[in-house]
Amino acid sequence: MPPRPPAEPAAPAGRSPLTPSPAPAVAAVRLAVRRLLTGLPGAGPVLVACSGGPDSLALAAATAFVAPRLGRPAGLVTVDHDLQPGSAERAEAVAGWARTAGFDPVEVLPVRVAGRPGGPEAAARTARYEALVVAAKRHHAAGVLLGHTRDDQAETVLLALARGAGPRGLSGMPERRELDGVPLLRPLLDVARSDTGAACAALGLTAWADPHNTDPAYARARVRAEALPALVDALGPGVVANLARTARLIAADAAALDTLAAAALDDVRAAGGGLSVDGLAALPDAVRGRVLHAWARELGAPPADLSHRHVAALDALVTDWRGQGPAHLPGNLPVRRHAGRLVQGGAPA
Numbered sequence: 261m262p263p264r265p266p267a268e269p270a271a272p273a274g275r276s277p278l279t280p281s282p283a284p285a286v287a288a289v290r291l292a293v294r295r296l297l298t299g300l301p302g303a304g305p306v307l308v309a310c311s312g313g314p315d316s317l318a319l320a321a322a323t324a325f326v327a328p329r330l331g332r333p334a335g336l337v338t339v340d341h342d343l344q345p346g347s348a349e350r351a352e353a354v355a356g357w358a359r360t361a362g363f364d365p366v367e368v369l370p371v372r373v374a375g376r377p378g379g380p381e382a383a384a385r386t387a388r389y390e391a392l393v394v395a396a397k398r399h400h401a402a403g404v405l406l407g408h409t410r411d412d413q414a415e416t417v418l419l420a421l422a423r424g425a426g427p428r429g430l431s432g433m434p435e436r437r438e439l440d441g442v443p444l445l446r447p448l449l450d451v452a453r454s455d456t457g458a459a460c461a462a463l464g465l466t467a468w469a470d471p472h473n474t475d476p477a478y479a480r481a482r483v484r485a486e487a488l489p490a491l492v493d494a495l496g497p498g499v500v501a502n503l504a505r506t507a508r509l510i511a512a513d514a515a516a517l518d519t520l521a522a523a524a525l526d527d528v529r530a531a532g533g534g535l536s537v538d539g540l541a542a543l544p545d546a547v548r549g550r551v552l553h554a555w556a557r558e559l560g561a562p563p564a565d566l567s568h569r570h571v572a573a574l575d576a577l578v579t580d581w582r583g584q585g586p587a588h589l590p591g592n593l594p595v596r597r598h599a600g601r602l603v604q605g606g607a608p609a
């Protein structure tokens with residue numbers, strides 16, 4: 261069903277109809293958007309990335325309400341992945357609603373997913389983010405707003421725990437990050453999914469139900485349908501908020517370690533090039549791992565291919581040196597230990 265234009269809820273009895281009080285869920289979503297938009301740098305528009313699902317539809321309705329009050333232009337973009345029948349009509353319905361809600365610009369972004377590497381979900385995500393970044397640059401946007409909620413964050417943390425992720429994965433999704441110079445902003449990370457659904461209902465918006473969200477072929481859908489509800493049953497309703505809180509705490513620690521590692525990398529640079537083994541060995545494990553990771557990227561290893569195994573191989577040259585090596589980084593980059601340093605290059609002749 262295409263979304264219908266938002267309508268403010270009727271004022272409760274005893275209140276002036278001129279100042280209706282929004283439903284609590286509507287107020288919660290608006291407050292979250294206001295908090296993020298207040299003081300956002302840059303004068304350009306924010307672009308809401310809206311799928312037509314309940315999260316981004318509630319986000320869009322809140323942005324349509326809040327942005328003009330803060331003097332911030334707001335546009336809306338919806339991506340047509342062309343993966344399901346009727347996707348073009350749905351995208352047009354979202355765009356049509358957005359025009360009536362006052363967004364400008366409003367764009368449907370068609371993307372091609374076929375032929376990209378990875379599974380269809382990953383390929384669609386990559387294509388979507390590419391299109392969002394291009395649109396944001398075209399409109400000199402101050403940022404792209406995404407509708408991820410607290411429940412999405414909790415799912416992300418559980419999935420990260422299940423695959424044995426380190427602090428980066430356990431940090432979940434950041435509220436703000438830059439992709440190719442474009443700020444990606446997630447105002448709803450502390451808003452419950454039940455609130456985005458309730459906000460849509462209170463505003464008379466009919467959201468699109470993405471069949472992928474309930475398809476048990478996807479691990480995230482199984483976490484959403486089974487694992488999180490089981491945890492909530494067993495441990496209480498605070499679990500979702502607590503998982504999201506843990507992500508924030510770990511993100512703060514990870515950021516502090518990153519800062520320490522950036523300084524440590526400069527400290528352990530060796531005079532003749534490469535890194536000093538003694539300097540590296542003196543660092544705490546968590547800092548040394550980050551230093552080696554950053555150095556590998558500096559050497560030209562493609563970040564997407566650089567795994568913890570590569571970092572562990574570099575680490576072994578420092579802490580477990582038995583004459584082995586070189587370690588091989590992706591991008592055909594051998595690293596060896598020579599004269600008390602880690603240096604790039606194959607075995608000496």
Ligand SMILES: Nc1ncnc2c1ncn2[C@@H]1O[C@H](COP(=O)(O)OP(=O)(O)OP(=O)(O)O)[C@@H](O)[C@H]1O
Pocket residue numbers: 309310311312313314315316317337338339340341388405406407408412470473
């Ligand atoms: N087709 C799309 N067009 C524009 N933005 C999208 C699209 N799909 C996803 N997004 C953006 O990415 C966010 C996360 O999408 P995802 O599908 O992972 O989560 P979701 O919980 O199903 O969100 P929603 O309820 O908004 O569909 C969305 O809230 C939205 O901001």
